[in-house]
Amino acid sequence: MTKTQIILKKLRHATLTTAEIIESFLPGYSETYEAMRKKIKGYTYPQKLSPQQWKRQQERIFYTLLSRLKEHELVKKQGIGPKSLWEITQKGIENLEKIKINPTKDFPKENYSKSLDKFLNIVVFDIPEKFKYKRVWLRQQLKKLDFVMLQRSVWIGKYKIPEEFIYDLETLKLLTYIHILKVHKTGSLINLEL
Numbered sequence: 001m002t003k004t005q006i007i008l009k010k011l012r013h014a015t016l017t018t019a020e021i022i023e024s025f026l027p028g029y030s031e032t033y034e035a036m037r038k039k040i041k042g043y044t045y046p047q048k049l050s051p052q053q054w055k056r057q058q059e060r061i062f063y064t065l066l067s068r069l070k071e072h073e074l075v076k077k078q079g080i081g082p083k084s085l086w087e088i089t090q091k092g093i094e095n096l097e098k099i100k101i102n103p104t105k106d107f108p109k110e111n112y113s114k115s116l117d118k119f120l121n122i123v124v125f126d127i128p129e130k131f132k133y134k135r136v137w138l139r140q141q142l143k144k145l146d147f148v149m150l151q152r153s154v155w156i157g158k159y160k161i162p163e164e165f166i167y168d169l170e171t172l173k174l175l176t177y178i179h180i181l182k183v184h185k186t187g188s189l190i191n192l193e194l
Contacts, residue, residue, distance in 0.1 A: 003065055004074075008096050011075060011088035019082040022062055107137045107172070112162040114145060120183040123147065123155045127177045134172050141165065 010016060066086070069075045074092035078085045088096075123142060127135040139149075145165070147157035161180055169175050 003062075004069065005096070007065070007069065008074060008088055008092050011086055012093060012096060015085050015087040017083050017085060018066075021066070021086060022059060022082075107134075108168040112141065112145060112165050114159045114162075116158055117160040117182075121147075121157050121159070121161055122181040122183060123157075123161070123178065124181065125153050125174075125178040127153075127174065131174070131177075134174055137172075138169075138174065138178075 007021060010021065066075070066077075069092070070077060072091075073089055074095055075086055076089055078087075125135070125138065127138070139152075139155075142149075142155045142157070145157060145159050145162075147155040147159070149155055166175075169178060
């Protein structure tokens with residue numbers, strides 16, 4: 001589910017203050033990409049964020065998203081500051097209904113069998129926006145297979161890629177957008193805690 005969908009769904013059931021939306025919108029720091037990167041020992045990256053810096057950064061992203069939703073007339077706001085009230089508009093409700101119509105019911109809902117691989121597997125994908133629901137499905141399946149997100153479209157795991165999963169990717173016509181790599185020499189990834 002996208003951040004836009006999360007906000008619209010929450011506002012569909014209740015009028016919320018800015019503070020309430022932020023609280024439900026922001027995941028915990030430990031669940032973020034930055035925290036995942038910290039698990040790679042010996043790797044240094046340009047900017048380390050403290051939990052406070054990360055929270056401020058995420059709040060800025062959140063406010064930008066809310067402004068866009070308001071600009072597109074999917075939500076409306078009453079008042080100023082953290083106690084201002086937000087509610088979904090009719091256009092926002094219609095937008096949510098369109099999302100429900102998408103053919104996700106036809107997606108495979110398998111729990112693929114997991115078996116450890118002696119090598120690391122990296123799944124890299126670049127799925128077009130028109131197939132975003134397939135992209136969401138793919139990320140969910142990779143999570144179930146205990147893969148870890150390095151970037152939104154780069155996942156790494158210690159488990160073999162099941163044949164049924166490859167078959168389902170082919171059925172969904174996603175294989176042309178996906179690269180699966182087997183890492184024999186890990187270099188800086190050797191200490192990744194998966």
